[in-house]
Amino acid sequence: MSKAKAASEAAAESIAHEDSAIEGRRSISSAELKSIVEALIFVADEPINAKTIADVIDADRAAVEKAVAELAEEYDARASGLQLREIAGGWQIATRPEHHENVRAYLKSKPSAKLSLASLETLAVIAYKQPVTVPEILEIRGVQSPSAIKTLLDKRLIVAKGRKETVGRPMMYGTSKEFLIQFGLKDLSELPSVEDFQDLAGGSDS
Amino acid sequence: MEDTAQVDKSATPAAKETPATINVAGASPEIATDRDNDQLKITLGEFEGPLDLLLYLIRQEQINIYDIPIARITDEYLRYLNLMQELDLTMAGDFLVMAAQLIELKSRMLLPRDPLAEADEEIDLRAELVNLLLEHEKFKAAAEMLWSRATVEQAVFTRAEIETDKNNPEVAVGLFDLLRVFQEILARKKEEIMMEIEREEVTMAEMIERLRNMVRSAGELNLMRFFERASSRRELVTAFLSVLELVRMSEISLLQHETFGEIVARSASPA
Numbered sequence: 001m002s003k004a005k006a007a008s009e010a011a012a013e014s015i016a017h018e019d020s021a022i023e024g025r026r027s028i029s030s031a032e033l034k035s036i037v038e039a040l041i042f043v044a045d046e047p048i049n050a051k052t053i054a055d056v057i058d059a060d061r062a063a064v065e066k067a068v069a070e071l072a073e074e075y076d077a078r079a080s081g082l083q084l085r086e087i088a089g090g091w092q093i094a095t096r097p098e099h100h101e102n103v104r105a106y107l108k109s110k111p112s113a114k115l116s117l118a119s120l121e122t123l124a125v126i127a128y129k130q131p132v133t134v135p136e137i138l139e140i141r142g143v144q145s146p147s148a149i150k151t152l153l154d155k156r157l158i159v160a161k162g163r164k165e166t167v168g169r170p171m172m173y174g175t176s177k178e179f180l181i182q183f184g185l186k187d188l189s190e191l192p193s194v195e196d197f198q199d200l201a202g203g204s205d206s
Numbered sequence: 207m208e209d210t211a212q213v214d215k216s217a218t219p220a221a222k223e224t225p226a227t228i229n230v231a232g233a234s235p236e237i238a239t240d241r242d243n244d245q246l247k248i249t250l251g252e253f254e255g256p257l258d259l260l261l262y263l264i265r266q267e268q269i270n271i272y273d274i275p276i277a278r279i280t281d282e283y284l285r286y287l288n289l290m291q292e293l294d295l296t297m298a299g300d301f302l303v304m305a306a307q308l309i310e311l312k313s314r315m316l317l318p319r320d321p322l323a324e325a326d327e328e329i330d331l332r333a334e335l336v337n338l339l340l341e342h343e344k345f346k347a348a349a350e351m352l353w354s355r356a357t358v359e360q361a362v363f364t365r366a367e368i369e370t371d372k373n374n375p376e377v378a379v380g381l382f383d384l385l386r387v388f389q390e391i392l393a394r395k396k397e398e399i400m401m402e403i404e405r406e407e408v409t410m411a412e413m414i415e416r417l418r419n420m421v422r423s424a425g426e427l428n429l430m431r432f433f434e435r436a437s438s439r440r441e442l443v444t445a446f447l448s449v450l451e452l453v454r455m456s457e458i459s460l461l462q463h464e465t466f467g468e469i470v471a472r473s474a475s476p477a
Contacts, residue, residue, distance in 0.1 A: 045367065083362075092364060100361030111360045117349065118254055124348035140341055143255030143300050183352060184359040197347040 033059060034067045038084075038093075041068075047090025047181070088180035089187055115151070122148040123157060123175075128194050130174035131161040149173070157182065256304030257342040259286060264339070271336060276315055280308040311335070408441050413448040417471070421458055427471045429460070 028036075040053050050068060054061040068091055072084040083096050095103055104110070115123065122145045125137050138144055152158040152173075161174040175188070185191065253259040263282045264271055287305055311331055408416075421427045429449065436442040449471065452458045459474040 042365070095363045097358050097361035100363075103363050107363070114353070114356065120349040120352050121254065121345055124345045124352055127352070128345070128348060139338075140345055141255060142257030142304070142338075142342060182359055183355045184362070185355075192348075192351060194344055194348065197344040197351075 028059070030063070030067060030070075033057075033063060034071055037064060037067045038071055041071075041084065041091050042093050044090075044092075047086075047088045047092040049090040052090075085184075086186045087184060088177050115155075116148070118143075118145060119148040119151050121145075123152055123179075126152070126158055126173050127175050127179070127188070127191060131164075131172035132174075133164050133170040133172050135170060256301045257339060258346075259283065259301070260304065261339055261343055261346075271339060274332065274336065276308065276312050276332060280305075280312045283308055307335075408444055410444055410448060410451075413441075413444045414451060417445070417448050417452060418457065421452075421471050421473050425473065429469045429471055432471070 036057055037053055040056065041048055050061055050065045053059075053068075054064045057064075068084070072086075072091075074080075075082060075084045081096060081099055082093055084091060084093055086092075121141055122137060125140050126132055129136065129140070134145075134149065137149075149158070153160075156176055156178045158173045158179065159176045161172045163169040164172050179185075180187065253262065260279070260283060263279055263286070264274065267279070267282065269275065269279065284305060287301060290301075314331070417427075417432060420432060432449075433442060433445055436445045449458075449460075452471075453460060456474050458471045460469055460471055462469055
């Protein structure tokens, strides 16, 4: 019997036994758990969190978290072209940035248009001051930014977060999950604190 | 390699000439004529808004941001605005608002202090401006941070979408669905053919000829029978018109045997 055939039969057998796996929490080896976790993260369309994985395969959440962490380390250890990374509150398998030229050559894609400076500044204000209103953004930026806000809304980087109970009831804005994904952030707390920029800001004249 | 470099140099003798420059507040906006196509090129620092410009001026003059000489910076700011106007650049109103604020601040500082006034109001105003500038600069730095993050993130790719029933509904179609769709297409085809047959038209001349023949062969023609032959509304209209036409030309005459009875067409010429 050829090796490939044996492997495919083993796979078929495991698929056949799928039902029994769902019946109750089986004791699965950590290697097996890691393997399952990797498969789920691979097929997930969005970053998937440990809780979701644990619920789906009916496993212990802590065990899943451990498996994910170990997997991520393994990816790093063998200098894989892929990385297992935590982003927007979940885990995701993605290519490493250093391969971008080759990946783009294959996908025949160009880097999408970057946000303008005005949009980025507006986004920075919203990210740090959220929920924040348009007049508040104006005060910090010193200029009106209606087109920037429209761009950010169109790109789903920001979302409306209700109205502020003040004169005129202006709309408040905050960043979205898409923002975390596009800027490679686990969560908002991963943003460098504004005070870190203090040195940058006040420093150049001293 | 060296040869080609030399050729290039001789081809563009203008490269070494320095373009006319105007120096404002240490900035070097340039107005240079491009020798190849006589176009006027203007290089100006690009400022998003008045705070940007003000920060730039402060940095250029190497002024301590916590101790801004309002008079000096106001002058620089206004000179810059004048230049922008001379170059006919469209200027956002925000720039003018800031100019007004600076001038107000400057004039307050020039005026002798009111001994009765509360503690240094102008200092507060200036501190407010400094805070605004510092806050603005912080967010400029934050924007740069976001920019570099986005750049790295654009180099990271995730797998392409997997085809599932959700994003590919055709997969959920069975053989019978396929048959049903095929039958629908066949039915549609049939309808189209029927339409084509209906399109056949009878011209006025043909209709007159038909009426003439029928009257001649039968000697007398019940018009009801003639109209019944028309297969479409359009043909019916043509038939009606042809009756009117032949009556007008006195080829036939119409008569009724009784009131409200059927109308009969008869050849008008005494044959």
